[in-house]
Amino acid sequence: MTLYFDFEEKRRIAEVTWPQDAGSIHVTLTDNELTKKLPADLIFEINNRNKISFIEEDPKHKRLIHLQTIIGRRLQELSNQL
Numbered sequence: 001m002t003l004y005f006d007f008e009e010k011r012r013i014a015e016v017t018w019p020q021d022a023g024s025i026h027v028t029l030t031d032n033e034l035t036k037k038l039p040a041d042l043i044f045e046i047n048n049r050n051k052i053s054f055i056e057e058d059p060k061h062k063r064l065i066h067l068q069t070i071i072g073r074r075l076q077e078l079s080n081q082l
Contacts, residue, residue: 003027005074007034007067014071018078025052027071038064044072050079 003014012034017026025044029035044054052075054068 003071003074003078005070007070016075019046025075027075034067038067042068042071044068044075046079050076050082052076052079 001016001018003016005012005014010033012029012031015028015030017028019025023046025046027042027044029038029040029042039057042054044052047053052072054072056065056068058064
């Protein structure tokens with residue numbers, strides 16, 4: 001599935017693989033500008049049936065944490081609709 005989100009005042013796109021069971025959500029950034037300085041692949045977890053969370057891979061990397069937070073919110077919105 002394609003996920004659209006706003007990051008740094010631009011519309012961005014990522015491809016999302018949503019698990020059929022309670023596994024991890026795999027997000028692949030498809031925005032070339034973002035992938036130059038950020039990891040292209042991000043993993044989010046589904047906890048307690050629909051609560052989305054992520055692990056801070058690098059707590060000092062504020063831009064990455066901000067990106068993960070925004071994507072996590074979008075995924076949470078989708079999860080709440082299921």
